[in-house]
Amino acid sequence: MTQQYLTIPQSNDKIPLIGFGSGTKWQWKKKSSESTAVSNSNPTNTDPDLVNSIIKALETGFSHLDTAEFYTTRPDIGKGINDYLLKHPESKRSDIFVTDKYNSHPPNTPNILDDGSIRGPYASLKQGLKLMNLDYIDLFLLHTDSTPEGLSLIDAWKEMIKLKNEGLAKNIGVSNFDIKHLEILKNANLILPQVLQIEFHPYLQNQSPNILNYAKENNILIEAYGPLVPITKAKDEGPLIPLLNELSLKYGVSDTQILLKWVHSFNIVTVTTSSKIERMKDILNVYSLKLSDEDIKKITDVGNTWWYRAFAIPPLPEYNDQLKAERHVINP
Numbered sequence: 001m002t003q004q005y006l007t008i009p010q011s012n013d014k015i016p017l018i019g020f021g022s023g024t025k026w027q028w029k030k031k032s033s034e035s036t037a038v039s040n041s042n043p044t045n046t047d048p049d050l051v052n053s054i055i056k057a058l059e060t061g062f063s064h065l066d067t068a069e070f071y072t073t074r075p076d077i078g079k080g081i082n083d084y085l086l087k088h089p090e091s092k093r094s095d096i097f098v099t100d101k102y103n104s105h106p107p108n109t110p111n112i113l114d115d116g117s118i119r120g121p122y123a124s125l126k127q128g129l130k131l132m133n134l135d136y137i138d139l140f141l142l143h144t145d146s147t148p149e150g151l152s153l154i155d156a157w158k159e160m161i162k163l164k165n166e167g168l169a170k171n172i173g174v175s176n177f178d179i180k181h182l183e184i185l186k187n188a189n190l191i192l193p194q195v196l197q198i199e200f201h202p203y204l205q206n207q208s209p210n211i212l213n214y215a216k217e218n219n220i221l222i223e224a225y226g227p228l229v230p231i232t233k234a235k236d237e238g239p240l241i242p243l244l245n246e247l248s249l250k251y252g253v254s255d256t257q258i259l260l261k262w263v264h265s266f267n268i269v270t271v272t273t274s275s276k277i278e279r280m281k282d283i284l285n286v287y288s289l290k291l292s293d294e295d296i297k298k299i300t301d302v303g304n305t306w307w308y309r310a311f312a313i314p315p316l317p318e319y320n321d322q323l324k325a326e327r328h329v330i331n332p
């Protein structure tokens with residue numbers, strides 16, 4: 001397996017094409033168990049299953065990890081990385097690309113700091129780096145366009161820029177932003193986000209109206225979360241399964257690989273996850289797969305007849321009717 005990368009605009013840093021997520025079921029497993037949940041008295045609590053999975057993912061060949069303040073999995077990501085580096089002295093921190101995200105209302109976290117100031121992205125990442133026992137993060141994102149009362153989006157973005165200028169975040173971006181919110185940053189004459197992380201798969205080819213074109217025109221790299229939705233959350237509905245079966249037979253690969261390759265064909269990074277070693281290996285085997293342009297188009301066209309938004313993050317569901325009408329989807 002030869003790792004593949006895309007280039008992040010502005011910095012020209014390389015980002016591995018496939019990220020390993022610690023949200024999905026991991027965050028709910030961690031939050032729902034007393035022995036693993038983080039609390040004010042135990043902010044660095046970890047879930048051994050998640051830490052082991054992160055180590056296994058790195059050993060299997062993943063080199064890009066995704067966490068977020070909201071998931072409460074920062075300590076697990078940090079422990080996974082540090083334990084892996086101890087176990088593999090030939091590897092360096094700089095071999096691993098780490099993404100973290102600021103949230104305006106993470107669990108158990110007051111938004112007023114001890115000195116009376118509002119907890120924005122700057123304080124969030126400072127705390128996150130301590131929780132992860134890391135010196136820097138490769139990519140820091142605003143998880144949504146929401147900010148705490150008293151902190152404007154522009155002020156939050158200025159804090160992101162400060163983190164970048166100080167080298168605590170090598171690259172900065174946003175997640176789940178629509179054009180309206182990206183334009184607020186653009187009109188403030190500040191540097192634009194380098195990366196935009198959104199839900200993207202054949203059943204949701206624009207998370208909000210025209211977002212893909214806008215990102216392209218403004219030199220913003222897209223990361224897709226939920227790339228496997230057609231065979232996971234939406235597997236019992238939707239018209240893609242027969243086509244995926246046909247293509248997986250034709251190319252001798254899994255449905256997972258077909259879906260990941262389809263996303264990569266748009267020069268979009270994928271963030272997925274699995275607790276299973278066999279699936280981790282399968283995901284990484286996508287690098288050698290080549291799909292014909294004709295088959296990529298078939299997936300695009302069939303996917304475009306069905307509607308499925310797996311993550312209803314406000315304000316995005318407001319666009320559902322408009323997006324459905326644009327695509328003439330056949331399901332209500």
Ligand SMILES: NC(=O)c1ccc[n+]([C@@H]2O[C@H](COP(=O)([O-])OP(=O)(O)OC[C@H]3O[C@@H](n4cnc5c(N)ncnc54)[C@H](OP(=O)(O)O)[C@@H]3O)[C@@H](O)[C@H]2O)c1
Pocket residue numbers: 020021022023024025066067143175176197198225226227228229231232256271272273274275276279311313
């Ligand atoms: N920015 C955001 O707002 C946002 C939102 C959502 C997610 N994310 C990030 O993106 C990461 C990936 O998220 P996702 O849940 O949307 O990923 P996904 O790629 O759509 O799905 C991954 C899940 O699918 C299961 N899976 C994988 N292959 C499968 C198969 N062939 N058949 C059935 N199940 C299969 C895995 O379970 P097993 O463990 O059983 O393999 C895993 O739970 C998250 O962990 C998080 O880091 C970000």
